[in-house]
Amino acid sequence: MLxxxxxxxxxxxxxxxxxxxxxxDFVVYECPDGEISASLIKNNEGQITLEKITENxxxxxxxxxxxxxxxxxxxxxxxx
Numbered sequence: 001m002l003x004x005x006x007x008x009x010x011x012x013x014x015x016x017x018x019x020x021x022x023x024x025d026f027v028v029y030e031c032p033d034g035e036i037s038a039s040l041i042k043n044n045e046g047q048i049t050l051e052k053i054t055e056n057x058x059x060x061x062x063x064x065x066x067x068x069x070x071x072x073x074x075x076x077x078x079x080x
Contacts, residue, residue, distance in 0.1 A: 008050055017069055021061050026053070028066060038062045 006013045006029065013029040018041070020026070027041040027050070038059075039050035053059055 006048065006050070017065075019065055021058065026058075026062060026065075028062065028069070036066070038066075 004015050006015055006027070011032055013031060016028045016030060016036070018025060018027050025041045025043075026038055028036065028038045030036050038053060040053060042049045042051060053062065
């Protein structure tokens with residue numbers, strides 16, 4: 001990870017924030033086209049990989065965290 005960016009498949013993704021939910025780590029990021037998305041983030045021996053979120057419950061929690069992020073005035077929020 002470089003500063004606030006991840007590079008995945010040659011694409012530079014701007015990391016907005018990270019959070020942990022049910023013992024798993026998630027990352028919310030902005031794609032080069034401006035779309036905001038999220039993935040499970042794995043760190044395997046220093047190799048960072050992203051995995052698709054497949055559970056509706058996980059997406060519901062991501063949406064909740066994103067709403068908190070977008071409406072927060074707190075500069076100490078868990079932004080990267």
